[in-house]
Amino acid sequence: MLVRFWGTRGSLPVAATASIVQDKVAHALLAASGRSFADIEEARSFARNELDFATSGTFGGATTCVEIEAGDPANGDPYIICDMGSGLRGFGLDAMRRCGQGHARVYHFFMSHLHWDHIMGFPFFVPAFDPNAHIIIHAGHEDAEEALRRQQEEISFPVKFDWLRAKIEFRTLKVGETYQIGAVQVELMEQHHSHSSFGYRFTDAEGKVVVFSTDSEHKMDRMEGEADVEQFFGNADLVICDTMYSLADSVSMKEDWGHSSNIVAIDLCHGGRAKRLALFHHEPVYSDADIARMHAESVRYEELTREHDPLEVLCAYDGLEVSL
Amino acid sequence: MQWSSTEQQGCVVASPDGRVDEATAEAFTEHLAASVTMAADSPGKKLIVDFAGLDYMSSRGLRALTLAKRQADAAGVAMALARPNEVMREILAISRYDKLFAVTDSIEAAI
Ligand SMILES: [Zn+2]
Numbered sequence: 102m103l104v105r106f107w108g109t110r111g112s113l114p115v116a117a118t119a120s121i122v123q124d125k126v127a128h129a130l131l132a133a134s135g136r137s138f139a140d141i142e143e144a145r146s147f148a149r150n151e152l153d154f155a156t157s158g159t160f161g162g163a164t165t166c167v168e169i170e171a172g173d174p175a176n177g178d179p180y181i182i183c184d185m186g187s188g189l190r191g192f193g194l195d196a197m198r199r200c201g202q203g204h205a206r207v208y209h210f211f212m213s214h215l216h217w218d219h220i221m222g223f224p225f226f227v228p229a230f231d232p233n234a235h236i237i238i239h240a241g242h243e244d245a246e247e248a249l250r251r252q253q254e255e256i257s258f259p260v261k262f263d264w265l266r267a268k269i270e271f272r273t274l275k276v277g278e279t280y281q282i283g284a285v286q287v288e289l290m291e292q293h294h295s296h297s298s299f300g301y302r303f304t305d306a307e308g309k310v311v312v313f314s315t316d317s318e319h320k321m322d323r324m325e326g327e328a329d330v331e332q333f334f335g336n337a338d339l340v341i342c343d344t345m346y347s348l349a350d351s352v353s354m355k356e357d358w359g360h361s362s363n364i365v366a367i368d369l370c371h372g373g374r375a376k377r378l379a380l381f382h383h384e385p386v387y388s389d390a391d392i393a394r395m396h397a398e399s400v401r402y403e404e405l406t407r408e409h410d411p412l413e414v415l416c417a418y419d420g421l422e423v424s425l
Numbered sequence: 426m427q428w429s430s431t432e433q434q435g436c437v438v439a440s441p442d443g444r445v446d447e448a449t450a451e452a453f454t455e456h457l458a459a460s461v462t463m464a465a466d467s468p469g470k471k472l473i474v475d476f477a478g479l480d481y482m483s484s485r486g487l488r489a490l491t492l493a494k495r496q497a498d499a500a501g502v503a504m505a506l507a508r509p510n511e512v513m514r515e516i517l518a519i520s521r522y523d524k525l526f527a528v529t530d531s532i533e534a535a536i
């Protein structure tokens with residue numbers, strides 16, 4: 102199983118400005134001072150291996166979209182995609198390329214919920230214009246179709262939903278059921294969020310498990326319910342978790358904004374004995390350095406509170422691939 | 426979880442012992458609530474949670490502190506955290522709880 106992150110930002114897409122890029126270049130020059138490079142390859146290798154990620158790279162600014170590659174895509178297994186944030190545009194272009202090489206033109210979407218940052222990529226999803234494509238949109242919500250049609254009404258977008266050429270279907274999934282879809286088994290869990298949200302647990306034929314749990318607030322006055330969440334995360338190879346705020350923010354100023362923290366995500370993964378956690382749905386006002394600091398602190402917290410096997414804490418970025 | 430409370434210069438000093446995790450969070454929450462009630466009746470109207478005997482605390486314990494702070498605010502009780510060990514100091518910083526609570530090196534400084 103392979104997990105590809107196409108969009109990892111929460112709430113609003115962001116992009117680096119000129120001054121941010123200049124700052125990265127300045128830091129790189131400082132780090133390289135006194136050195137010379139024979140060619141661009143040597144310089145690239147320095148950037149890749151010796152600079153910290155916040156200097157040489159970026160966590161990216163596209164909103165949530167995660168692809169799960171399971172089964173055998175070369176032999177007809179379909180695409181599996183969680184959410185349609187602005188990162189979906191990049192996935193759509195890459196999927197068209199792969200379809201050109203023989204990949205099945207079948208797309209199974211799983212929607213955490215229907216907030217704008219999680220659906221805004223769909224009007225730019227090129228495969229929706231492919232008459233040979235079959236798109237199945239799975240959601241815990243019954244109003245998924247309404248949300249997607251509404252954002253393509255003329256007041257918001259020039260291309261109407263009905264003008265899309267692909268065969269598009271909507272299916273509502275129920276909590277407590279297990280579904281076999283494509284090369285995975287899927288279960289879902291309802292989460293606390295405005296208009297509700299759903300987490301998904303995907304299991305492939307080899308028993309590898311990925312959990313996608315974004316836009317989920319773990320309320321202080323309902324901590325006893327967290328045993329269910331830990332069970333849902335249970336022994337997962339990777340848990341992708343909303344870690345938008347610090348714990349202090351999530352219980353004070355930003356209480357009831359519907360999001361979780363790195364600290365609670367680590368505790369839940371520890372409780373469920375998950376193997377890996379990907380920090381996700383990054384706060385749009387955070388710089389790359391802020392996210393890198395949050396990642397380092399999360400790794401440290403995991404170490405300080407670990408009682409069993411280590412939990413590997415990754416920080417999701419646009420372009421990250423994790424093979425399980 | 427061991428828990429003792431004393432009164433010093435009109436303030437309630439509550440001293441939990443051990444660690445606050447999933448297994449002990451409920452007892453910690455209940456002891457905290459009782460300590461806030463006690464502090465509301467004390468002349469100083471202050472609750473100092475003495476962290477000296479605490480090994481560490483997960484998010485359950487931290488959130489129990491927030492629930493206690495709400496109860497304390499409503500009862501006009503001030504709350505402070507005293508003498509965290511190095512691990513707890515780091516956890517308070519990582520969770521940004523050091524911005525929600527006054528954290529002191531000694532009981533005296535919290536009084
Ligand atoms: Zn969101």
Ligand SMILES: [Zn+2]
Binds near residue numbers: 214316359
């Ligand atoms: Zn949302």
